[in-house]
Amino acid sequence: MIITRRTFVKAAATSGAALVLPGTAPGAPPAPVMRAVPSSGEMLPAVGLGTWITFNVGDDPVLRDECAEVMAAFFAAGGRMIDSSPMYGSSQPVIGYGLEKLGRPEALFSAEKVWTSSAADGPAQIEQSRRLWGVPRFDLVQVHNLVAWETHLETLFAKKADGRIRYVGITTSEGRRHDLFEQIMRAHPLDFVQLTYNIVDREAEERLLPLAAERGMAVIVNRPFRQGALTRQLEGETLPDWAAEIGAGTWAQFILKFILSHPSVTVAIPATTRVEHVRENVLAATGPLPDAAMRDQMAAYVRNL
Amino acid sequence: MSEWWTYRLEDFLLFSPRVYWRMFELANAAFWPLHLLTLAAGLAIVLLVLRRPPRHGLWIALLLAALFAFVGWSFLSSRYAVINWAIAYVAPAFGLQALLLAFGGAARGGLAFERRDIAARLGLLIMAAGLVVYPLLPPLFRRPWTSAEVFGIAPDPTAITTLGVLLAANGGPVPLLFAIPLLWLLLSGLTLHAMGDPQAWPPLLAAGTTVAALALRRIAR
Secondary structure, eight states: OOOOHHHHHHHHHHSSOOOBOOOOOTTSOOOOOEEEOTTTOOEEESBOEEOTTTTOOTTOHHHHHHHHHHHHHHHHTTOOEEEOOTTSTTHHHHHHHHHHHTTOOTTOEEEEEEOOSOGGGHHHHHHHHHHHHTOSSEEEEEEGGGTTHHHHHHHHHHHHHTTSEEEEEEEOOTTTTHHHHHHHHHHSOOSEEEEEOOSSOOGGGTTHHHHHHHHTOEEEEEOTTTTTHHHHHHTTSOOOGGGGGGTOOSHHHHHHHHHHTSTTOOEEOOBOSOHHHHHHHHHHTSSOOOOHHHHHHHHHHHHTO | OOSGGGOOGGGGOOSOHHHHHHHHHHHHHHHTTHHHHHHHHHHHHHHHHHHOOTTHHHHHHHHHHHHHHHHIIIIIIIIIHHHOTTHHHHHHHHHHHHHHHHHHHHSTTOOBOOOOSHHHHHHHHHHHIIIIIGGGOGGGGTOOGGGOOOBTTBHHHHHHHHHHHHHTOBSTTHHHHSHHHHHHHHHHHHHHHHTTOGGGHHHHHHHHHHHHHHHHHHHHO
């Protein structure tokens, strides 16, 4: 699907993920763009925090403290959603350490995953994850990469009905299994879907992003920078002058603004180990976002580099 | 795993190079000065191989068995498995190697060190690489000395030195003892390669040289 200005405005108006630019108090850091979760209307800042690789620091006390500092900067900048998985090594206990150190910030929106091929082990794994985070319940639990998805979804919908989690979702990454992903989106009342989408990986625009808008599902975007490879690749290139029109001062902001300007996208979850990057990422969700014409211009510019 | 052909080596990497090398720094800080003892054990193994006093095969096997068990527990299970869940399934292989070495060394007609062919000489070179060269690598790869990998503390030099010893050995159980160190070095080399780390080549080179030495020996028969 090619996004024209008309479809862009229409999708933004009908997806339930409409853009809200909150007012900012004088002197305060600019507040990030808020997006609505279509199934509940709950508002979330459009930039979250991924933990793949970056938070897997084991028992290293120095690196654990660095992760806690990243989390502190993230919450201070107005961020809420932190996303992890049992697959991410020690990321879960490191998040738990950071949350404990920060006094368990109320702003936290906890997004976890269930990742086990044994359907029977799903509930125990979710409980183990909850203990590692040290939270009373998860806001969102997603079936990681569709592993044993049928039974895990049954478990998750039952937990949602009992109030033990608030939202249910599924995930994929790097364009894998989009056909099955689409089937599940059509057949189940999911609150969230998580997929890979960025200025060069745009396959999701064809079916999944429009379907999410149609079905009223929030979209979490993973690997916005292709695990850092995209920003490293663009490092030596000059940012176009017109990037200033949308307030993009760095390539990371340029890419994030492209992602967030898709009307179906709810939250992008870049991962980082650096405080200045987390601030820069959240800042990308402030100020103007590109319209459909500028999105085309941005994609063409990167393609031609 | 579905659509397995779409996965790259990097997709299995769960941690950053910084975290990986910090793991060695923390292990070294925790165990210092045990390094002196493990290096002394390595030197003793080389002397036992060269001088062949009575029951040398048993002593060599027991020393290597103890070090494999220690590295499997102290490094793989206690540290590496924390950042790489797959290592929890690999660490028991180091325990198995310890058992194989201990039983192989204690068995009648166990390990002997009578070989003096080209493969055995290459084995001595590989032993020297594991014991002496490996701890000296950090500055070559622009890492701090504190991240040095030392025989008996870190898995790669332990596996490399063991392969060198095995190339110089003969006896019934010897062929069985190559598999685990070789597979470990392959895994370690591929992990470092996925990290984009130039230090991927030493473990792969050691494994490749061992296989080449074994092939040479077979051809020479």
